Amino acid sequence: MTKIKLSSHFSGFPMPMVLVGSVVQGQPNFMAVAWVTYANFSPPMLAVSLGSHLTNAGIEEHGQFSVNVPSEEMVKITDYCGLVSGKKQDKSNLFELERGELEFAPLIKECPFALECTLFTKVSLPSSTIYIGEIAGIYAAEECLTNGSPDPQKIRPFVLTMPDNRYWAIGDYRGAAWGSGKDFIRKQNR
Numbered sequence: 001m002t003k004i005k006l007s008s009h010f011s012g013f014p015m016p017m018v019l020v021g022s023v024v025q026g027q028p029n030f031m032a033v034a035w036v037t038y039a040n041f042s043p044p045m046l047a048v049s050l051g052s053h054l055t056n057a058g059i060e061e062h063g064q065f066s067v068n069v070p071s072e073e074m075v076k077i078t079d080y081c082g083l084v085s086g087k088k089q090d091k092s093n094l095f096e097l098e099r100g101e102l103e104f105a106p107l108i109k110e111c112p113f114a115l116e117c118t119l120f121t122k123v124s125l126p127s128s129t130i131y132i133g134e135i136a137g138i139y140a141a142e143e144c145l146t147n148g149s150p151d152p153q154k155i156r157p158f159v160l161t162m163p164d165n166r167y168w169a170i171g172d173y174r175g176a177a178w179g180s181g182k183d184f185i186r187k188q189n190r
């Protein structure tokens with residue numbers, strides 16, 4: 001495939017949307033985040049890359065945060081949490097909240113999948129801070145499990161593409177990870 005070089009300012013690949021939660025001076029607050037990834041195998045860690053937002057203040061205050069995975073029907077409220085800052089508008093009553101093991105990592109009941117993290121370290125970049133959290137708990141709605149594992153077809157997360165700034169549902173199952181490639185190995189060894 002011939003490729004055209006694009007602006008390096010935009011990622012171009014799909015990113016899962018989450019709502020990162022923290023407690024800022026006693027008030028739960030949530031922001032939309034696309035820059036999120038697992039970051040360490042053992043102990044399990046997760047990283048979120050944040051610009052300068054109110055949510056950061058809560059993470060810094062308590063060293064705890066939550067990462068909530070909204071489902072497709074939560075596109076509008078998720079986008080709202082990305083359009084409006086808690087600095088201007090109270091976002092503490094948008095969701096029903098619950099607690100896992102951590103006091104300052106508010107979990108959103110409406111989200112079928114959620115994690116709570118304790119801050120392990122942070123990395124300061126020119127215009128963002130990467131907060132790396134050790135995962136203290138992972139919670140999934142019972143009806144979104146298949147054989148005990150979180151099932152994306154039941155959770156129905158959505159992804160963001162930039163620079164077109166659009167949300168997408170994820171597609172169909174396409175094969176086993178750490179498995180589909182074995183056919184290829186077999187063919188090579190023939």
Ligand SMILES: Cc1cc2nc3c(=O)[nH]c(=O)nc-3n(C[C@H](O)[C@H](O)[C@H](O)COP(=O)(O)O)c2cc1C
Binds near residue numbers: 082160
């Ligand atoms: C689709 C979408 C994705 C976003 N992803 C991020 C992100 O990954 N990191 C970030 O710092 N801000 C991101 N934002 C912006 C914040 O969510 C936004 O500035 C929010 O209002 C901050 O809220 P707070 O000030 O209450 O913490 C995103 C916004 C939208 C709409």
